[in-house]
Amino acid sequence: MKKSEMTNKMATINIRQRVEILLDGLLYMRKYAGRTIVIKYGGNAMVNEELKTSVMRDLYLLQTIGMKIVLVHGGGPAIDQAMSRLNKPTKFIDGLRYTDGDDIQIINAVLSGQVNKSLVADLHKIGARAIGLSGADGHLIQTKQLSTELGYVGKISKIDAEAIKLLLNANYIPVIASIGIDDRGQLYNVNADTAASEIAAALNAEQFILMTDVRGILRDIKDPDSLYHELSVDQVQQMLGSGALKGGMIPKIRAIIAAINNGLKEAVILDGRVEHSILLELFSTEGYGSLITQ
Numbered sequence: 001m002k003k004s005e006m007t008n009k010m011a012t013i014n015i016r017q018r019v020e021i022l023l024d025g026l027l028y029m030r031k032y033a034g035r036t037i038v039i040k041y042g043g044n045a046m047v048n049e050e051l052k053t054s055v056m057r058d059l060y061l062l063q064t065i066g067m068k069i070v071l072v073h074g075g076g077p078a079i080d081q082a083m084s085r086l087n088k089p090t091k092f093i094d095g096l097r098y099t100d101g102d103d104i105q106i107i108n109a110v111l112s113g114q115v116n117k118s119l120v121a122d123l124h125k126i127g128a129r130a131i132g133l134s135g136a137d138g139h140l141i142q143t144k145q146l147s148t149e150l151g152y153v154g155k156i157s158k159i160d161a162e163a164i165k166l167l168l169n170a171n172y173i174p175v176i177a178s179i180g181i182d183d184r185g186q187l188y189n190v191n192a193d194t195a196a197s198e199i200a201a202a203l204n205a206e207q208f209i210l211m212t213d214v215r216g217i218l219r220d221i222k223d224p225d226s227l228y229h230e231l232s233v234d235q236v237q238q239m240l241g242s243g244a245l246k247g248g249m250i251p252k253i254r255a256i257i258a259a260i261n262n263g264l265k266e267a268v269i270l271d272g273r274v275e276h277s278i279l280l281e282l283f284s285t286e287g288y289g290s291l292i293t294q
């Protein structure tokens with residue numbers, strides 16, 4: 001066979017494969033069309049710029065094929081950097097950052113300003129329409145003080161999802177920073193997993209995806225192959241009690257349990273370091289991360 005014939009044959013196979021992939025995907029596109037998907041993005045999964053653009057492209061694709069995408073973000077590493085530039089010590093109590101009167105100003109600037117607008121800019125760069133909000137806008141994330149010990153760390157008392165719905169109906173991707181506000185206009189620092197969980201429940205989302213820097217829930221934290229593909233909410237509750245989950249995984253699992261108790265069918269913990277992990281999760285029967293079900 002001549003070289004040009006070989007190339008033509010390979011091109012045909014590639015096109016065939018592409019068509020088959022599209023047809024396979026159709027089933028899932030129909031499943032999620034018009035449905036709301038809340039994605040929590042933050043931590044170390046958000047640090048790599050190339051990966052960040054790739055995640056934004058996946059979100060744009062999902063929106064283009066008819067899903068309502070809501071992006072809720074944290075930015076712990078960006079806050080750490082700002083604090084260290086300003087020589088401010090950082091203290092965590094049970095995974096939550098002690099936040100004094102100065103800190104909340106810095107954290108608001110980093111999350112609502114720097115991180116939020118950089119995600120909006122990334123979405124804009126690839127052609128998506130996004131609008132950045134903090135939880136203070138449209139009194140979206142209404143909070144009270146969680147405890148005096150933690151300073152200005154907020155406990156969510158109510159989500160007013162009106163602004164999100166307006167943006168989704170106008171075909172924007174809302175990008176939401178995890179800052180809360182109380183009745184007197186005081187801002188609060190809110191854990192982004194918790195904010196995303198409450199927003200997912202308020203929107204009655206079809207899917208709640210938490211992107212992080214591990215494959216999902218691991219039996220042995222040092223062994224990425226020990227991934228739990230599927231767990232029930234009772235099983236993860238037991239794991240919380242037995243100490244099998246540590247550090248940042250604890251607020252994540254608590255957020256998932258709360259979302260499911262508030263009526264969500266399921267949630268997924270997904271590896272934000274792997275390109276297109278969202279598409280691999282949503283467009284396959286096997287999934288890709290750890291699925292937690294009712």
Ligand SMILES: Nc1ncnc2c1ncn2[C@@H]1O[C@H](COP(=O)(O)OP(=O)(O)O)[C@@H](O)[C@H]1O
Binds near residue numbers: 214
């Ligand atoms: N059983 C477990 N399976 C997976 N990760 C775990 C487990 N227990 C603790 N972890 C830790 O939780 C971390 C994820 O939480 P965190 O770093 O706070 O994420 P993010 O910054 O994305 O919010 C993982 O990097 C891992 O070190």
Ligand SMILES: CC(=O)N[C@@H](CCC(=O)OP(=O)(O)O)C(=O)O
Binds near residue numbers: 077153
């Ligand atoms: C109260 C509290 O701890 N708030 C978090 C908010 C940011 C966050 O949750 O960011 P990640 O999702 O990147 O971890 C913090 O100050 O780090």
